[in-house]
Amino acid sequence: MTDFLELDVRPVLKAGGEPFAAIMEAIGKLAPGQGLRLLATFKPTPLFAVLGSKGYAHEEKEIGGGDWQVLFRPTGAAPTGASPLPAAAPADAAAWPAPIREMDNRDLDPPEPMVKILAATEAMQSGEVLAALLGREPIFLFPELAKRGHAWRGGFEPDGSTYRVLVRVGAGQGAPK
Amino acid sequence: MTGVSLSRWTMSYFAAALLSLLAAESLMAIGFGFPGVPTEAPATLVLVHLVALGWLSLLLCGALFQFVPVLVAQPLHDNDLPLPTLLCFAGGLVLLLCGFLHLDGTVPWDLPLLPAGGTLLALGFALVLYNLGRTLWVGRPLPLPARFVVAGLASVAVAATLGLTFTYVLGNVTSASPLIEVTAAGLPLHVVAGIGGWLTFTAMGVSYRLLAMFMLAPEEKRRSSLVALWGGIVVLLLAIVGGCVAIFLGRDPAPVLAIAALLAVPVLALYGFDVVHLYQRRKRRRLETNSLMAAPALASLGLAAALIVVLLALGALPRFAGAVVYLVGFGWLSGLGLAQLYKIVAFVTWLECYGPVLGKTQTPRVQDLVVEKRAKKWFYLYFGAVWLSTIALIADQPLAFRGLAVLLLVATLGLGVEFVRTRRLVDVAKATRLPAGARQPRLLHAFSPQH
Numbered sequence: 001m002t003d004f005l006e007l008d009v010r011p012v013l014k015a016g017g018e019p020f021a022a023i024m025e026a027i028g029k030l031a032p033g034q035g036l037r038l039l040a041t042f043k044p045t046p047l048f049a050v051l052g053s054k055g056y057a058h059e060e061k062e063i064g065g066g067d068w069q070v071l072f073r074p075t076g077a078a079p080t081g082a083s084p085l086p087a088a089a090p091a092d093a094a095a096w097p098a099p100i101r102e103m104d105n106r107d108l109d110p111p112e113p114m115v116k117i118l119a120a121t122e123a124m125q126s127g128e129v130l131a132a133l134l135g136r137e138p139i140f141l142f143p144e145l146a147k148r149g150h151a152w153r154g155g156f157e158p159d160g161s162t163y164r165v166l167v168r169v170g171a172g173q174g175a176p177k
Numbered sequence: 178m179t180g181v182s183l184s185r186w187t188m189s190y191f192a193a194a195l196l197s198l199l200a201a202e203s204l205m206a207i208g209f210g211f212p213g214v215p216t217e218a219p220a221t222l223v224l225v226h227l228v229a230l231g232w233l234s235l236l237l238c239g240a241l242f243q244f245v246p247v248l249v250a251q252p253l254h255d256n257d258l259p260l261p262t263l264l265c266f267a268g269g270l271v272l273l274l275c276g277f278l279h280l281d282g283t284v285p286w287d288l289p290l291l292p293a294g295g296t297l298l299a300l301g302f303a304l305v306l307y308n309l310g311r312t313l314w315v316g317r318p319l320p321l322p323a324r325f326v327v328a329g330l331a332s333v334a335v336a337a338t339l340g341l342t343f344t345y346v347l348g349n350v351t352s353a354s355p356l357i358e359v360t361a362a363g364l365p366l367h368v369v370a371g372i373g374g375w376l377t378f379t380a381m382g383v384s385y386r387l388l389a390m391f392m393l394a395p396e397e398k399r400r401s402s403l404v405a406l407w408g409g410i411v412v413l414l415l416a417i418v419g420g421c422v423a424i425f426l427g428r429d430p431a432p433v434l435a436i437a438a439l440l441a442v443p444v445l446a447l448y449g450f451d452v453v454h455l456y457q458r459r460k461r462r463r464l465e466t467n468s469l470m471a472a473p474a475l476a477s478l479g480l481a482a483a484l485i486v487v488l489l490a491l492g493a494l495p496r497f498a499g500a501v502v503y504l505v506g507f508g509w510l511s512g513l514g515l516a517q518l519y520k521i522v523a524f525v526t527w528l529e530c531y532g533p534v535l536g537k538t539q540t541p542r543v544q545d546l547v548v549e550k551r552a553k554k555w556f557y558l559y560f561g562a563v564w565l566s567t568i569a570l571i572a573d574q575p576l577a578f579r580g581l582a583v584l585l586l587v588a589t590l591g592l593g594v595e596f597v598r599t600r601r602l603v604d605v606a607k608a609t610r611l612p613a614g615a616r617q618p619r620l621l622h623a624f625s626p627q628h
Contacts, residue, residue: 045250062318109393109461111528111543118536135393139250142180144532161395 002073004037005030010067013041013158020153023047027054027072036072042156043068066160096153096168099131100124106135106162114141117167121150126170134163141165181246183529183623186259188600190239191518192621193267195593197231198511202589205582212575216499217364219281223274228506230298231270233376234333235263236514238305240383240521241326245309248323248386249316254308262304269297276344295344302337306330321402325382328410332374335417339367358424365434366420372502373441374413376510377478381405381448384471387517388452392459392468399454405447412441435494438485445482449475466549466556467520473560474516477508500570507563507585515559515592522596523547529623530602534614541609546599555591558584 007026009019019040026036035056038044047070048058056072063069101120105113113134118141120130137154145152145167154165201224204210210224238259246253272294278284279291309330313323339359345351346360389396416437420430452475456468481504488494488501523546531540562584569577600620602610611617616624 060318107393107460110390111524115535115540120536122536136390136396137250139181139247140528140532143182144535146180147533 002033002035002071003031004035004071006037006039008039010039010041027051027056030074033074035074038070038072039063040068040070041066041158042160044070044155066158096166097127097129099129099166101128101130103130103132106133111140114138114144117141117165118144118148121145121148121167121169124169128169130167130169132165132167134165135161137163138165181250181252182256183525184239184243184246184253184259185256185623186263187239187243187525188522188619188623189263189621190235190242190259191522191596193263194232194235194239195589195596197227197235197270198589199586199593201227201232202582202586206579206586208575208579211499212570212573212578219277219283222277222280226270226273226277228511229371229376230266230273233506233510233514235266236518237376237379238262238266240514240517241305241309241379243521243525244383244387245312245323245326248320248326248383249313251312251316254311254315258304258308262301262308265297265301265304269294269299269301273298273344276348280347289348289350291344292348292350295341295348299337299341302333306334320386321398321406322382322386324406325385325409326379328406328413329375329379329382332370332378332413332417336367336371336375339363339370343367355425358427359421362424362430363420365430366417366424368502369413369416369420369434369437372505372510373416377505378409378413380510380513381409384452384513384517385455387520388455388468388471391461391465391520392455393461394455394459399451401447402451405444405451408440408444408447412437412444415440435489438494439489442482442486445478449479465520465544466547466552467516470516470519470553470556470560471513473556474509474512477504477512477560477563481505481509497571500567503570504563504567508560508567512560512563515589516556518596519547519552519592523599525623526600526602526618529618530611530615533616534612537614538612539609540612540615541605545605545609546602547595548598548604552592552595555588555595559588559592562588 005026007023009022012019012022023036023038030036036051038047043060043062051058051072055075057075058070058072060068060070101124103116103120105116108116113132117130117132117138124130137156142152149170151168152165154163156163204224204227210218210220214220242253242259272290274294275284275286276291276294279286279288284290309326313319313327316323319327342356343360343363346356385402386396388394416434419433419437423430423433456472459468481501484497484501484504485494488497494501523543527541527543527546534540562581566578566581566585569575569581597620598604600618602617618624
């Protein structure tokens with residue numbers, strides 16, 4: 001039976017905060033074999049890959065009111081050294097500067113949102129962050145960002161229909177997945 | 178959150194599917210199979226399987242390898258497996274068709290053609306179920322369209338198992354009496370699971386997402402969609418499980434199937450209601466050809482549902498079942514398939530060719546890869562021919578049906594040429610066709626890194 005440390009990031013999220021640093025800190029504090037029980041206001045899909053690369057399996061369930069409980073269980077597998085995902089580099093988790101550009105691409109015809117984001121990143125300096133609002137998860141954008149060595153984070157806003165993605169230019173490992 | 182890359186072999190599936198459709202239309206034009214001969218004649222079996230397996234199933238599999246990952250935001254479990262899967266399908270289909278022709282002596286070779294074909298096809302479907310099943314499993318909890326796909330995949334497992342049983346019994350591999358009973362009475366269940374469960378239900382699910390995506394309509398969680406999903410599953414279970422029970426009890430499954438057909442009507446009505454809602458709520462006011470041409474396909478489904486009700490009331494469904502199946506197969510499934518192919522080919526070709534250089538240089542838009550005016554003409558011809566053909570079938574005019582099949586063939590050829598032109602970037606202005614860093618896509622497969 002895995003013992004779980006509980007972390008409730010719902011207050012942070014409701015206050016408009018970014019709980020990523022707190023989550024990574026909690027993961028760092030876990031005893032060997034211990035898991036993390038995370039409570040959030042949305043399904044934290046981005047975390048699955050991040051913590052997967054650190055050797056945690058996830059098991060999520062909706063607990064009502066739009067809230068989610070995710071159990072991260074250590075799999076015993078060694079963490080992958082060089083994370084395959086630029087977005088997954090936890091060391092730089094807290095180090096993202098405020099976005100220098102915000103775009104609202106929600107009403108653009110696909111694939112215009114993707115074209116606009118990639119065009120904007122070409123004009124930005126390494127380390128700068130772009131924020132964009134989208135009508136859906138930009139699943140075809142992520143492989144392009146990875147190929148170009150950009151890092152990203154994203155998730156649905158509490159309204160469930162707006163997807164907010166943050167792209168940090170040229171800050172990733174540059175390893176195309 | 179790794180995103181979704183291009184499905185490597187989807188274009189090969191589309192090419193094989195289109196060749197099968199052209200072959201089937203050519204056979205109809207020369208009067209091979211139904212309606213010139215009875216529905217259960219070997220020639221009709223060849224025609225039906227060329228359309229249902231060669232065209233529609235390969236089209237759907239190719240599309241699902243690309244779009245199941247989109248539905249669940251997960252990479253396809255195995256991007257290489259679809260090629261051996263396609264080889265199983267192609268080999269299995271050829272053997273199966275030869276096996277049908279062996280039944281009436283057209284093919285003289287005394288080989289176990291049917292069991293071999295059935296086995297290869299079942300293997301192909303098993304590989305599809307494995308690959309998509311693993312992909313869907315990782316993507317839980319599943320969004321609504323993906324749940325339709327799961328029900329569709331379960332149905333194809335039933336349809337393939339029944340089909341495999343038929344080939345083993347007809348090919349004298351087995352003489353177990355329950356299997357012989359299933360073969361004697363199970364044909365309607367095979368048709369319901371294949372055309373109703375696999376092809377129609379899966380297409381409904383995928384269309385929820387595709388229509389919303391391409392028309393910029395909000396994807397709301399609607400009660401009507403949920404009722405359509407569960408109602409549809411109940412109808413399929415009633416027809417398939419109820420039908421099997423009837424057969425094993427030695428009864429005629431027809432009454433159970435008639436009840437299921439009647440219950441299917443409100444399910445289809447709910448789906449139609451949802452789709453009309455999507456069209457109304459769309460933010461993209463000017464409809465693109467794919468969304469515009471999905472409308473006559475959806476109308477064909479509505480028309481088929483209305484025909485089923487009227488014919489059941491008149492007690493004439495068995496007599497006109499061929500016309501209804503034709504309208505479902507060519508008006509709804511093929512019509513929707515061709516309309517979506519038109520967009521999918523352009524979109525994945527654009528993404529493959531220009532994705533790597535987006536933002537770095539001037540690139541064409543997706544719509545620059547197609548010439549909508551030319552394609553629309555072929556779509557009008559296609560749907561006109563399908564609807565007139567349905568009337569010809571109801572009016573029992575096989576000669577008119579053959580003439581219309583020629584028009585159908587011409588329209589499909591026209592669309593096929595458009596797809597190839599799109600894939601080869603022929604309609605893109607030369608100056609912007611291949612900017613530095615962009616690579617001309619291959620006709621039959623996509624370059625994509627692992628995943």
